[in-house]
Amino acid sequence: MLNRDAICSGAYLESFDSLPKDILWTQARIDESLKETMALRPRDHDVWVFAYGSLMWNPISRYDERIIATLHGWHRTFSLRAIAGRGTLERPGRMLSLEPGGSTEGVVLRIPEETLDEEMRILWTREMVTGAYAPTWAPVTFRSGEEGLAVVFVANPLHAHYEADSRPATIAPLIAAACGSFGTNAEYVLKLQHALAECDMEDAYIDELAAELARIGAVSDA
Secondary structure (H helix, E strand, O other): OOOOOHHOOOOHHOOOOOOOOOOOOOOOHHHHHHHHOOOOOOOOOOEEEEEEEEHHOOOOOOOOEEEEEEEEEEEHHHHHHEOOOOOOOOOOOEEEEEEEEEEEEEEEEEEOOHHHHHHHHHHHHHHHHOOOOOEEEEEEOOOOEEEEEEEEEEEEOOOOOOOOOOHHHHHHHHHOEEOOOEEHHHHHHHHHHHHHHOOOOOHHHHHHHHHHHOOOOOOOOO
């Protein structure tokens, strides 16, 4: 289960024991990645995390402010093979990520300074199970027009699970067949589409993928 208790207790990482050992990251390696990223934190800046997928509806890490924002220089793509969570080794699905180019609408979450270490460790443990993401600091524009920087998890094209072809027509059949301990892969797409709609946002790529899933009968309300 993807929740705070599972991450804090260690049960979350244990649920990935079926993954190949050369893919699965240890907690120590996850912690080192966090340390490296936080060492690049802009001086005297709040720590914001850009949420563009499940962090929008299930952030787990506690925050003290949530603002609609636009991330510059990156766009959504299901370019990471999912063999756990919402897929399996036998029937891999696709995991959402970001690739260079364009822009992405989402929300930014401000992590309180007084609990920063704890909350960021929870976030890193959740996102960096296999190191498929490359955490980075990227420019965002808040709803007010103010500009800032936020931590964002983008695709690592050198990772073994990276898939270059993430076109909706290619990935819809894979997503339609994939299911894991967190639910179906198709459900994730619909949850994302709904989360965007709740913020009065839309993403043409996500809409196209949801429509393709509906066309092949994977979902009924896309």
